[in-house]
Amino acid sequence: MNRPGSNLESSSEPMFHQVAEGPFDHIVLEQGEIESSSNNEVKCEVKGRGGSGTPILSVIPEGTLVKKGETLCQLDSSALDQDAKNQRIIVSSAESAVISAEAAVNKAVIARREYLEGTFLTERNAIVSEIAVAQQALRKAELSLESAERLAAKGTLKPLQIEAEQFSVENAKSNLESALGRLKVLDELTKAKMLVQFDADIETTRAKLESDKNTLGEEKNKLQEIQAQTKACTILAPADGQVVYANKSSGRGGGDFIVEAGALVREQQTIFLLPDPTRMQVKAKINESRISLIREGMPVKIRVNASEYELLGRVIKVNKYAEPGNWWGSNVKEYATFIQIVEPPESIRTGMTAEVRIFVEQIDKALQIPVHAVYETKRHHFVLIREGEKWDTREIKIGATNDKFVTVKEGIEP
The missing domain is CATH 2.40.50.100 (RNA polymerase II/Efflux pump adaptor protein, barrel-sandwich hybrid domain)
Structure with a gap:
C-alpha cells in the first residue's frame, strides 16, 4: 500500500504498511493556555x-x-488629596453654619420665654395696677359725688360744684374702662400675635438648622467618599x-x-x-471542523510545555458559540473548550502553554491504516493494495481517525 497521490512510475521506493488490527485512540490534538476556573x-x-x-x-x-x-x-491619588483638602474646608464651613443655626434656635426659644415670663407679665401687671388705681379713683369720685349731692340738697353747694363731681366720676369710669380694654387686648390679641411671631421664628430657625445639618451630612459624606476613593488608590x-x-x-x-x-x-x-491554584484548567480553541467530536466528560492528557510530565484531565465545558476572531484572521471559527486538570501540581502557572490530547474514542481492537495511505475523491476513499506483483485500487469505508491512523470499517481485511 503506497501513499495517496504518489506516482508509482516515478517513485523508486514506495512506502508500504501491513494492514493489522490493534488498539486505536481517536485523539483531537490542540494547544491551549492554562488558567484557573476560579x-x-x-x-x-x-x-x-x-x-x-x-x-x-x-x-x-x-x-x-x-x-x-x-x-x-x-x-x-494627588487629585483626590486636593479634593479632600477642599472638602474639609467646605465641611468646616457647614459645621459653622450648624452652630450658628443652633444658636438662632436657642435665641428664638429664649425670646419667646422672655416675652411670656418677662415683657408680657410686666405689661400686664402695669395695666392691672392701673385698673386698681382707676377703681379706687372711681370709688373716691362716687363718694365725693354722693357727699356733694347731700350738701346740694341742703342748699350749701352750687350746681357747678355738683357738675364738677359728676365729671370726676365719669373721668374715673373712662380711665377704668380704658385700662380694662388694654388688659383685654393684651390677653386676647397682643399676646397671641406675639406668640405667633415667636413660634414662627422658632420654626424658621429650626428649619434652617435642619437644612444646615443635612448640608453638613452631605458634605461629610462627600469627604468620606473622597477618603474612601483615596484609600482605594x-x-x-x-x-x-x-x-x-x-x-x-x-x-x-x-x-x-x-x-x-x-x-x-x-x-x-x-x-x-x-487564580485559585487548586482549580486549574486548560482553555483550548477547537477548530470548527472537529468541535462536533468533543463532548463533556471526555478524558484528556495534558502536557505542559514547561515540564516533561503528563497531567490527566477531562472536558468540562464546550462553548456553543465561536470565539471572536481577529480582524486580520481567516473565516475559520474556533470554539473554546475547557479541560479540568486533575490534581494540578504547584509548579504550573496561569498563562503557561499546554498541549491537550482529547480522547474522542478508544477502541481496543480496530483495523487501521496510516492516514497518508488513503486517497479521497468526491467523498469516496481509496487505497492501493499490492498482491504479489499486481496493484489494485480498492474503495474502503473509514471510521474514526486521528492525526496518524484511520480505522477501516469495510473494504480490506488484515
Missing part, C-alpha cells in the same frame, strides 16, 4: 475624572506570590495567590491595556487576577 478579580474602585482613567504609579511584578492584604498596586490583595496581570489586546492596537506604571485604569476595570 479567579479573584482585583478591580479598580476609583472613579474616573472627566471621562479619563486613573494613572498607575507603581505595580507589583507579575508572577509574585502574595498574601492577603499585601499591596498590589498604587494609583495616583492603594490596591490590596483580597486573598493569597500569584499575581497575574489582566492585560488585554484588541488586536487592532487601539484598545490594548497593559498593566504597567503610567497606564490609565477605569472604574471597575480588572487589573489583576489571583
Whole structure:
C-alpha cells in the first residue's frame, strides 16, 4: 500500500504498511493556555475624572506570590488629596453654619420665654395696677359725688360744684374702662400675635438648622467618599495567590491595556487576577471542523510545555458559540473548550502553554491504516493494495481517525 497521490512510475521506493488490527485512540490534538476556573478579580474602585482613567504609579511584578492584604498596586491619588483638602474646608464651613443655626434656635426659644415670663407679665401687671388705681379713683369720685349731692340738697353747694363731681366720676369710669380694654387686648390679641411671631421664628430657625445639618451630612459624606476613593488608590490583595496581570489586546492596537506604571485604569476595570491554584484548567480553541467530536466528560492528557510530565484531565465545558476572531484572521471559527486538570501540581502557572490530547474514542481492537495511505475523491476513499506483483485500487469505508491512523470499517481485511 503506497501513499495517496504518489506516482508509482516515478517513485523508486514506495512506502508500504501491513494492514493489522490493534488498539486505536481517536485523539483531537490542540494547544491551549492554562488558567484557573476560579479567579479573584482585583478591580479598580476609583472613579474616573472627566471621562479619563486613573494613572498607575507603581505595580507589583507579575508572577509574585502574595498574601492577603499585601499591596498590589498604587494609583495616583494627588487629585483626590486636593479634593479632600477642599472638602474639609467646605465641611468646616457647614459645621459653622450648624452652630450658628443652633444658636438662632436657642435665641428664638429664649425670646419667646422672655416675652411670656418677662415683657408680657410686666405689661400686664402695669395695666392691672392701673385698673386698681382707676377703681379706687372711681370709688373716691362716687363718694365725693354722693357727699356733694347731700350738701346740694341742703342748699350749701352750687350746681357747678355738683357738675364738677359728676365729671370726676365719669373721668374715673373712662380711665377704668380704658385700662380694662388694654388688659383685654393684651390677653386676647397682643399676646397671641406675639406668640405667633415667636413660634414662627422658632420654626424658621429650626428649619434652617435642619437644612444646615443635612448640608453638613452631605458634605461629610462627600469627604468620606473622597477618603474612601483615596484609600482605594492603594490596591490590596483580597486573598493569597500569584499575581497575574489582566492585560488585554484588541488586536487592532487601539484598545490594548497593559498593566504597567503610567497606564490609565477605569472604574471597575480588572487589573489583576489571583487564580485559585487548586482549580486549574486548560482553555483550548477547537477548530470548527472537529468541535462536533468533543463532548463533556471526555478524558484528556495534558502536557505542559514547561515540564516533561503528563497531567490527566477531562472536558468540562464546550462553548456553543465561536470565539471572536481577529480582524486580520481567516473565516475559520474556533470554539473554546475547557479541560479540568486533575490534581494540578504547584509548579504550573496561569498563562503557561499546554498541549491537550482529547480522547474522542478508544477502541481496543480496530483495523487501521496510516492516514497518508488513503486517497479521497468526491467523498469516496481509496487505497492501493499490492498482491504479489499486481496493484489494485480498492474503495474502503473509514471510521474514526486521528492525526496518524484511520480505522477501516469495510473494504480490506488484515
